[in-house]
Amino acid sequence: MANEITIQEAQIKVDNWIKTVGVKYFSELTNLGILMEEVGELSRIIVRKYGDQSFKNKEEEALLSDEMADILFVLICLANQTGVDLTTALDKNIQKKTFRDSSRHQNNEKLHP
DSSP: OOOOOOHHHHHHHHHHHHHHTSOSOOOHHHHHHHHHHHHHHHHHHHHHHHSSOOOOTTGGGSOHHHHHHHHHHHHHHHHHHHTOOHHHHHHHHHHHHHHHTTTTTTTOGGGOO
């Protein structure tokens, strides 16, 4: 079984890593740029694996899970830097979507073949 970790524990773990191995957080603006780069790398893999493009040279070696983890790591950095509790934020976001979309998707004929 994989090592389970809560979102709160992940925020603490990333913060500890930054303060020991990483020395300090990059600026929020730098981390935003890094986040965009990582999303681009994930996009490249998904486009080639599930879309119409093919992989170039050693691109196939890039792991989808690793790119997703890179994104999560940088997002957690940004949350830590800006004082966002991701557990609370995600819970509120799911509640918002549930209220807003309670019948929207059920009534969408495009989602029901």
